[in-house]
Amino acid sequence: MNNAVPLPQNTPEALKNLFQLDSGIIFLNHGSFGATPKPIFEVFHNWQRKLESEPVAFLGREIGSYLAEARSHVAEYVHTNADDIVFIPNTTYGINCIAHALQLHSGDEVLATDHEYGACERAWRFHGAQQEIVYKKQPIPLPVVSADDFIDAFWAGVTSKTxxxxxxxxxxxxxLIFPVREVCQKARKAGIITVVDGAHVPGQTALNITEMDPDFYAGNFHKWLCAPKGSAFLYARKDMQPLLNPLVVSWGWQSDSPGVSQFQDYFGWAGTDDPSAYLSAPAAIQFQQEYDWESVRRRCRITLQEIRANLHELLQTAPIAPDSEVWWQQMAAVPLPERAPQDLQQQLFQRYHIEVPVFKWNNQRFIRVSVQGYNSPEDGAALLNALKQILASA
Ligand SMILES: Cc1ncc(COP(=O)(O)O)c(C=O)c1O
Structure with a gap:
């Protein structure tokens, strides 16, 4: 007799039933805000119900131990110490904390690539303007070819002021997946502080903060790990933690009862809020383990590989990266031809009920396709058919 517990079904059809997405929409945009399956959502609601059953016990007495327990789970998942990370609502918040706190001087440079997320660029420009620092966008030309070429192109922007x-x-x-580990290593040798934006990383590709060894890292649990919205983390290397100020000053500043560190005190409580999304992050990790997400990710990659190749064939545009897991996993951006209509994203949604974003970057438009466990090759075929029709009538 075989007593092995059967693995829960993780086919696209089975997973589609677990996610709560509108069945009338072909959802190829997991990347923007993630999506949360029912079992994780149930854990989230259980935390909220527990809070409401005795708010004073929960928020006044027990919260510290709940958060510490959750932190230890997520820290293990991203391979770092629980005391070196704090929960934050999102990556934008984390980058703001860092940009606001680093004491730079007039003329100092923050070197970034020209592929960064607009809200985080704005955080640097806003906080940097107050300190008269220079936010410098270093061009990373497309197509990317190798990590060595990438490093050469990026490092050409480093000056004595970086x-x-x-x-x-x-x-x-x-x-695109950038070779940040190599960048962090080179920067450490050069005495340059590294701040890594990992908004899309947890749940999409393995993250080992100890090996990467950045000075700061902010990442979302609510995107690819599928935790409820408002669940993210900020890592700070031990020697960098004293540099961080809270964005919101609360009881942890000049604390009457200091905890393990100033870092934990500053970020542990920022006023009354619902911490249920943070507390549900361990359930999201567990969910992906139970459903053998390694194999789901592999399948998604294969599905996306086919969609991407078909899109290139249809659109007749050149790939921006080699077909390698080093450069992309569950999201891929494909350049659009000039003839693609300006309202392509709206047409895909309104006429074909396909949710997929179109971005403009450096004067080139891209369609960015995300493939998550609930997506099947048929979703890609629907996108391709819709694009064929739209382009034919353009
Ligand atoms: C690279 C990158 N960084 C940061 C963010 C911001 O994430 P959040 O809105 O959760 O702060 C995003 C969101 O899509 C992103 O793509």
Whole structure:
């Protein structure tokens, strides 16, 4: 007799039933805001119900131990120490905390790639303007070819004034995985602070913060890990933690009862809020383990590989990266031809009920396709058919 517990079904059809997405929409945009399956959502609601059953016990007495427990799970998942990370609502918040706190001087440079996410660029420009620092966008030309070429192109922007490097591990408009580990290593040797934007990383590709060794890292649990919205983390290397100020000053500043560190005190409580999304992150990790997400990710990659190749054939545009897991996993950006209508995204949604974003980057438009566990090759075929019809009538 075989007593092995059967794995829960993780086919696209089975997973589609677990996610809560509108069945009338072909959803190829997991990348923008993620999506949360029912079992994780149920855990989230259980936390909210527990909070409401005794708000004073929950928020006044027990919250610290709940958060510490959740932090230890997520820290293990991203391979770092629980005391070196704090929960934050989103990556934008984390980048703001860093840009606001780093004490730079007039003329100091923050070197970034020209593929960074607009909101985070704005955070640097806003906080940087107050300190008269220069936010410098270093061109990373497309197509990317090799990590060595990438490093050469990026490092050409380093000067004696470069104090900080800001870089996405997975970019938003171009959906590329950048070799941030190599960048962090080189920067450490050069004495430059590294700030990594990992908004798309947890749940999409393996993250080992200890190996990467950045100075700061902010990442979302609510995108590819499928945690409820408002669940993210900020990592700060031990020697960098004293540099961080809270964006919101609360009880942790000049605390009457200091905890393990100033970092934990500053970020542990920012006023009354609902921490249920943070507390549900461990359930999201568990969900992906139970459903063998390694194999789901592999399948998504294969599905996307086919969609991407078909899109290139149809659109007759050149790939922006080699067909390699080094450069992209569950998201891919494909350049659009000039003849694609300006309202392509709206047409795809309104006429074909396909949710997929079109981004403009450096004067080139891209269609960015995300493939998550609930997507099947048929979703890609629907996108392709819709594009054929739209282009034929353009
Ligand atoms: C590369 C990158 N960084 C940061 C963000 C911001 O994430 P959030 O809105 O959760 O702060 C995004 C969102 O899509 C992103 O793509």
């Amino acid at each position: 104090k900080v490097i800001f870089i996405s591990q997975i970019t938003s408009p171009t959906a």
